[in-house]
Amino acid sequence: MPSDKPFTSVAILGLGAMGGSLARALSGLEAGPAVIGWSPVEEERTAAEAAGAVISAPAEWQDAVAEADLVVVAAPLKATCRLISSLASSTPIETTLSDLASLKAPLARVVAEADAQARWVGSHPMAGTEESGFSASRADLYDGARVWCVADPSAAPRVKRLHALWASLGARPAAIDAEEHDRLMAVASHLPQLVSNALASVLAQNHVSPDRLGPGGTDMTRLAASSSEVWRDLLEHASPDLGAGLRALAECSEQIADLLERGDFDGIERLMKETRAWRLGT
Amino acid sequence: MPSDKPFTSVAILGLGAMGGSLARALSGLEAGPAVIGWSPVEEERTAAEAAGAVISAPAEWQDAVAEADLVVVAAPLKATCRLISSLASSTPIETTLSDLASLKAPLARVVAEADAQARWVGSHPMAGTEESGFSASRADLYDGARVWCVADPSAAPRVKRLHALWASLGARPAAIDAEEHDRLMAVASHLPQLVSNALASVLAQNHVSPDRLGPGGTDMTRLAASSSEVWRDLLEHASPDLGAGLRALAECSEQIADLLERGDFDGIERLMKETRAWRLGT
Numbered sequence: 060m061p062s063d064k065p066f067t068s069v070a071i072l073g074l075g076a077m078g079g080s081l082a083r084a085l086s087g088l089e090a091g092p093a094v095i096g097w098s099p100v101e102e103e104r105t106a107a108e109a110a111g112a113v114i115s116a117p118a119e120w121q122d123a124v125a126e127a128d129l130v131v132v133a134a135p136l137k138a139t140c141r142l143i144s145s146l147a148s149s150t151p152i153e154t155t156l157s158d159l160a161s162l163k164a165p166l167a168r169v170v171a172e173a174d175a176q177a178r179w180v181g182s183h184p185m186a187g188t189e190e191s192g193f194s195a196s197r198a199d200l201y202d203g204a205r206v207w208c209v210a211d212p213s214a215a216p217r218v219k220r221l222h223a224l225w226a227s228l229g230a231r232p233a234a235i236d237a238e239e240h241d242r243l244m245a246v247a248s249h250l251p252q253l254v255s256n257a258l259a260s261v262l263a264q265n266h267v268s269p270d271r272l273g274p275g276g277t278d279m280t281r282l283a284a285s286s287s288e289v290w291r292d293l294l295e296h297a298s299p300d301l302g303a304g305l306r307a308l309a310e311c312s313e314q315i316a317d318l319l320e321r322g323d324f325d326g327i328e329r330l331m332k333e334t335r336a337w338r339l340g341t
Numbered sequence: 342m343p344s345d346k347p348f349t350s351v352a353i354l355g356l357g358a359m360g361g362s363l364a365r366a367l368s369g370l371e372a373g374p375a376v377i378g379w380s381p382v383e384e385e386r387t388a389a390e391a392a393g394a395v396i397s398a399p400a401e402w403q404d405a406v407a408e409a410d411l412v413v414v415a416a417p418l419k420a421t422c423r424l425i426s427s428l429a430s431s432t433p434i435e436t437t438l439s440d441l442a443s444l445k446a447p448l449a450r451v452v453a454e455a456d457a458q459a460r461w462v463g464s465h466p467m468a469g470t471e472e473s474g475f476s477a478s479r480a481d482l483y484d485g486a487r488v489w490c491v492a493d494p495s496a497a498p499r500v501k502r503l504h505a506l507w508a509s510l511g512a513r514p515a516a517i518d519a520e521e522h523d524r525l526m527a528v529a530s531h532l533p534q535l536v537s538n539a540l541a542s543v544l545a546q547n548h549v550s551p552d553r554l555g556p557g558g559t560d561m562t563r564l565a566a567s568s569s570e571v572w573r574d575l576l577e578h579a580s581p582d583l584g585a586g587l588r589a590l591a592e593c594s595e596q597i598a599d600l601l602e603r604g605d606f607d608g609i610e611r612l613m614k615e616t617r618a619w620r621l622g623t
Contacts, residue, residue: 185554185555185556186555186556187555187556187557188556189557204555205552205553205555243549243553246543246544246547246549247544247549247553247554247555247558248554248555248557248558250540250543250544250558251540251554251557251558251560251561251562252557253594253597254536254540254561254594255557255561255616256597256612256613256616257590257593257594257597258532258533258536258590259616259619259620260593260612260615260616260619261528261532261586261589261590261593262528262529262532262619263615263616263619264589265528265582265586265589267525267528267529268619268622269619269620269622270487270622271487271525271529272467272529272530272533273467273468273469273486273487273529273530274467274468274469275469275471275530275533275534275537275563275564276529276530276532276533278560278561278563278564279533279536279537279560279561279564280533280616280620281557281560281620282557282560282561283613283616283617283619283620284616284617284620284621285613285617286617287609287610287613287614287617288610290609290610290613291606291609291610291613294601294606294609295604295606297601300547301601302598302601302602303598304543304547305594305595305597305598305601306594306595306598307543307546307547308539308540308543308591308594309590309591309592309594309595309598310591311539311542311543312535312536312539312587312588312590312591312594313587313588313591315535315538315539315587316584316585316587316588316591319576319579319583319584319587320584322577324573324576324577327569327572327573327576328569328570328572328573330538330542331538331565331567331569331572331573332569333542333545334537334538334541334542334545334562334565334566335565335566335567335568335569337541337542337544337545337550337551337565338541338551338562338563338565338566339566340550340551340552
């Protein structure tokens with residue numbers, strides 16, 4: 060490499076909350092890479108340019124990636140799979156490909172089909188917001204966040220560079236296997252999302268409006284405002300562990316209702332003590 | 342009243358996160374009331390004095406309330422009922438009695454038994470933290486928070502003064518009936534708490550540690566760290582609506598699991614759109 064920077068020119072395809080935040084963060088680095096952006100939405104391209112998150116945002120993604128040594132796709136899962144596949148066949152082998160999708164096994168399959176295993180390092184930052192669009196992006200979104208990185212062993216040199224890029228943003232990159240990642244996400248990410256939807260649904264049925272909630276109920280239903288489009292894509296590829304997790308949650312809720320009805324408050328206190336210990340790591 | 346302040350001397354019995362925050366907020370007011378505190382725990386009394394949250398914190402609560410024209414009990418529910426009962430018989434009728442407990446019907450009963458309806462204005466601020474103790478208190482805890490106020494019609498003049506006190510802290514007081522309040526809390530507050538415990542329990546069963554969660558899962562399990570002592574007291578008096586809410590949550594979780602297994606992603610998207618609209622108030 061001509062420089063000690065992990066990458067000198069980064070193209071980000073998708074300028075929503077995730078891609079926009081990456082663009083802002085990279086552009087905010089001292090001596091960071093040149094950042095070019097693209098979005099299918101003209102307003103997002105204009106907003107990202109106006110905010111200084113990108114040095115340019117051409118109307119066609121092909122123009123955005125032409126000079127890049129790293130392309131990061133920041134789109135819903137299906138669009139990400141399509142773009143990674145197109146990028147594998149239309150960019151030089153030196154160009155490293157990455158993405159921010161929340162599931163990795165479907166992408167690993169697309170990459171294998173395109174015979175691009177040595178060029179792809181998938182990223183999944185454990186950061187986000189229930190809001191969407193460039194207006195929801197912020198430069199510090201990834202600061203302190205765990206970023207799961209998934210790659211074939213043949214991509215090892217690129218993994219090192221991508222880890223360095225994430226670390227330069229204050230994120231905490233770590234390697235994980237695609238299948239293991241997706242199983243973990245079923246319970247650590249998809250399950251909390253759907254439990255928030257389920258709770259919101261019960262509150263709505265009970266005619267409790269969100270302004271009647273305290274900070275606890277507000278936090279517990281925040282994810283219920285998430286984009287159904289983004290989630291539909293993910294849930295179509297979710298691990299069967301998600302359904303099992305929902306059924307375990309249902310069973311636990313029924314058990315607590317039984318304890319309440321039986322007046323077994325020792326049982327409830329025991330459960331609360333156990334979950335408190337889990338949550339505080341004690 | 343000799344002054345246009347709602348109260349000139351406030352005694353706060355209990356200096357944990359809730360009582361300590363009230364003490365800090367009142368002591369921070371320009372020309373606010375004198376604030377005297379009491380806690381059964383010596384360290385809390387010392388900490389509150391050292392922080393300037395109270396002008397004094399005697400070892401016996403009887404000494405704390407002697408000069409007060411308002412006494413606010415900030416303790417778990419059972420202890421609050423005991424203290425309000427004792428205060429009703431041991432303080433002059435001019436002393437207004439209040440509390441911060443999360444359920445109001447049990448207190449209204451205690452107040453009625455003590456024939457103190459004209460003196461008691463219960464408060465329930467929709468604010469709090471999963472942490473406990475004076476170290477978790479903060480001066481701005483009640484800023485912007487809804488505070489439900491429960492009182493007998495005969496206490497109307499005191500209600501006005503208590504509303505003024507809460508408003509002086511930036512809180513939003515509103516009157517509500519005790520029974521209606523407790524039914525609302527079963528779904529708006531107790532249900533989200535127990536759903537957080539249930540989710541934490543499922544994650545623990547799946548050997549997912551809290552540091553594996555993203556911001557969504559972290560928010561969804563924050564309440565699981567709440568004090569089981571405080572909650573046990575509340576749950577013993579919770580409305581039957583809570584058990585019904587837990588069963589509705591279980592049913593909704595099972596329905597989502599069914600939709601996933603059937604591959605009915607239209608159904609899931611519909612549910613997510615409905616809960617998003619509810620959450621955003623659209």
